[in-house]
Amino acid sequence: MTFEEAERKIKNLMYDYAHCIDDDRLEEWPEFFTEKCFYQVISRADHEAGMPVGVITCISRGMLVDRMVSLRNANIYEPHVYRHLLSAIRIRGEEDSVWHAQTSYTVIRTMDEGDVSVFSTGKYVDKIVFEADKPMFHSRICVFDSRRVDTLMVIPI
Amino acid sequence: MCAMTTENLKQRVDWPGQGVHQVPYRIYTDPEIYAEEQQRIFRGKIWNFVGLASEVPKTGDYVTRYVGDTPVVMVRSDDKSINVLVNKCCHRGNLVCTKTRGNAKHLTCVYHNWIYDLKGKLTSVAFRRGIGGRGGMPKDFSMEGRGMPCLKVDTYNDLVFASFDNSVEELSSYLGDEMRSNLDRVVGRKMKIIGMHHQYMPNNWKLYMENVRDSYHASLLHMFQAAFGINRLTMDGGIKLSSEGWHHISYSIDKSESGAEDAYKGKNLHAMDHGFEMADPSLIKKWQEFNCGTTLAIQSVYPNFVCQQIYNSLALRLCVPKGPENCELIWWVLGTAADTDEERGIRVTQSNMIGPAGLISMEDGVVGGWVQRATVRDGSSLTVLEMGGRNVEPSKNSRATEVSIRGFWNGWRTLMNV
Numbered sequence: 001m002t003f004e005e006a007e008r009k010i011k012n013l014m015y016d017y018a019h020c021i022d023d024d025r026l027e028e029w030p031e032f033f034t035e036k037c038f039y040q041v042i043s044r045a046d047h048e049a050g051m052p053v054g055v056i057t058c059i060s061r062g063m064l065v066d067r068m069v070s071l072r073n074a075n076i077y078e079p080h081v082y083r084h085l086l087s088a089i090r091i092r093g094e095e096d097s098v099w100h101a102q103t104s105y106t107v108i109r110t111m112d113e114g115d116v117s118v119f120s121t122g123k124y125v126d127k128i129v130f131e132a133d134k135p136m137f138h139s140r141i142c143v144f145d146s147r148r149v150d151t152l153m154v155i156p157i
Numbered sequence: 158m159c160a161m162t163t164e165n166l167k168q169r170v171d172w173p174g175q176g177v178h179q180v181p182y183r184i185y186t187d188p189e190i191y192a193e194e195q196q197r198i199f200r201g202k203i204w205n206f207v208g209l210a211s212e213v214p215k216t217g218d219y220v221t222r223y224v225g226d227t228p229v230v231m232v233r234s235d236d237k238s239i240n241v242l243v244n245k246c247c248h249r250g251n252l253v254c255t256k257t258r259g260n261a262k263h264l265t266c267v268y269h270n271w272i273y274d275l276k277g278k279l280t281s282v283a284f285r286r287g288i289g290g291r292g293g294m295p296k297d298f299s300m301e302g303r304g305m306p307c308l309k310v311d312t313y314n315d316l317v318f319a320s321f322d323n324s325v326e327e328l329s330s331y332l333g334d335e336m337r338s339n340l341d342r343v344v345g346r347k348m349k350i351i352g353m354h355h356q357y358m359p360n361n362w363k364l365y366m367e368n369v370r371d372s373y374h375a376s377l378l379h380m381f382q383a384a385f386g387i388n389r390l391t392m393d394g395g396i397k398l399s400s401e402g403w404h405h406i407s408y409s410i411d412k413s414e415s416g417a418e419d420a421y422k423g424k425n426l427h428a429m430d431h432g433f434e435m436a437d438p439s440l441i442k443k444w445q446e447f448n449c450g451t452t453l454a455i456q457s458v459y460p461n462f463v464c465q466q467i468y469n470s471l472a473l474r475l476c477v478p479k480g481p482e483n484c485e486l487i488w489w490v491l492g493t494a495a496d497t498d499e500e501r502g503i504r505v506t507q508s509n510m511i512g513p514a515g516l517i518s519m520e521d522g523v524v525g526g527w528v529q530r531a532t533v534r535d536g537s538s539l540t541v542l543e544m545g546g547r548n549v550e551p552s553k554n555s556r557a558t559e560v561s562i563r564g565f566w567n568g569w570r571t572l573m574n575v
Contacts, residue, residue: 052501054352055512055514058509059439061436066440069384069436070516073380073432075381075519076378077523078523149514152519153514153519
């Protein structure tokens with residue numbers, strides 16, 4: 001695969017991921033990840049300090065599935081949706097079939113009653129592998145700039 | 158000094174009768190009552206949790222925190238002692254430390270370069286003698302007795318507490334034997350911070366502290382475990398209260414884990430007869446860390462400190478008031494220095510259950526805000542706190558009680574003198 005081809009596919013992966021969450025197709029969300037994977041949402045301060053615990057830390061696709069089952073069936077929260085704004089997608093290159101990328105994101109949260117606010121802003125630090133020519137996240141770390149989370153986080157970043 | 162006379166405060170609060178089983182909702186919204194709490198509670202005869210001594214290991218290390226809503230600096234000084242200083246320059250009242258953590262030889266106010274030593278004593282005033290003989294401070298100006306106000310500090314294990322009131326009792330007796338013994342058990346070892354959370358919530362700080370003490374809501378609001386059928390039939394539990402009910406521990410013991418009751422063996426896990434199967438049960442993997450078989454212990458130390466053990470997930474929490482209708486919950490997620498890699502991994506995985514995105518704790522971030530919104534125009538109406546009776550006595554075998562919340566209000570009434 002040429003760099004350009006990989007870049008195009010990886011960019012589409014980023015966009016598809018964002019649309020999947022924003023369109024509330026959360027059952028599909030785990031499918032963006034390899035079976036053995038790492039997904040973490042962590043504050044910039046804790047990430048830089050090398051802390052192992054984030055706001056969310058999943059170590060398998062199964063844990064992502066469990067989170068979505070919990071979100072749909074168990075957790076209680078005020079209904080809201082996200083809008084992801086992605087920018088500065090940068091594919092850093094490939095090493096041992098693992099592609100490294102970094103992308104800036106902003107998540108705007110809209111509550112059922114209409115309150116709109118910037119919920120999270122930061123960067124995705126990604127490791128992507130191709131399985132049958134399809135790019136998948138082997139690792140996605142969402143490093144948010146603030147150390148603060150407003151109210152709660154139930155929908156993934 | 159308090160801004161309001163006790164008589165005026167009593168009228169303002171208008172507490173219904175002598176009990177602690179009814180609370181008027183205005184207590185969560187009134188800015189005047191909030192201001193009185195800052196004086197009478199957070200600057201009163203209590204110990205405020207500030208942080209861990211190990212957060213500032215070296216001379217000059219500091220972190221900025223809050224006592225009530227007063228900004229403070231916790232700093233390690235040259236003699237290795239820990240000082241908690243009001244983060245305010247004695248000149249024009251500017252914040253002295255503007256970073257959340259750092260290391261400094263001395264503390265310098267950037268506004269006019271007034272300099273303090275690590276115990277808060279003023280050591281230098283820029284241009285004190287003026288420039289070229291002109292200007293400067295009056296000749297009789299003295300640096301003696303000036304500085305950043307220094308709180309009384311005491312530590313228990315690695316936990317640092319501070320008080321604005323020099324006449325407060327010793328920390329160890331403030332906590333009492335039973336509370337100290339749980340702190341020893343959970344965080345009495347050499348601990349290590351493995352993560353921090355800062356959760357900003359749209360509710361009065363007391364609504365969160367009531368929630369922490371509310372053992373009644375746990376299995377009703379938080380449905381994660383029930384949905385996955387991981388409730389344990391063998392769970393036994395109760396409530397411990399300090400005298401007057403200021404501090405509390407809500408705990409459950411798994412008898413099958415303590416080995417005390419063989420009868421419970423074999424029906425350990427609730428049959429997954431309803432609900433969902435976990436795709437990856439490693440989330441609930443745990444090891445028996447405590448010989449007593451305690452699987453859960455939520456402890457609160459008056460007014461706003463929490464020590465948590467949920468299986469092997471250990472954390473401290475501090476609920477910082479941010480005005481009458483907001484608060485920020487700081488979480489110190491902990492492991493021990495002696496954790497094996499496997500144990501550390503289990504703690505990290507279990508941490509998915511706690512914090513702002515915690516599968517069994519996220520609801521606590523929103524429910525207080527709902528109360529706040531629902532009661533905005535009904536300050537005189539009363540909340541009901543009669544589950545388990547109207548008294549403030551420990552509950553040996555039931556957690557279907559609101560006794561710990563009543564204990565919280567006992568403390569509140571005593572300190573507020575209403």
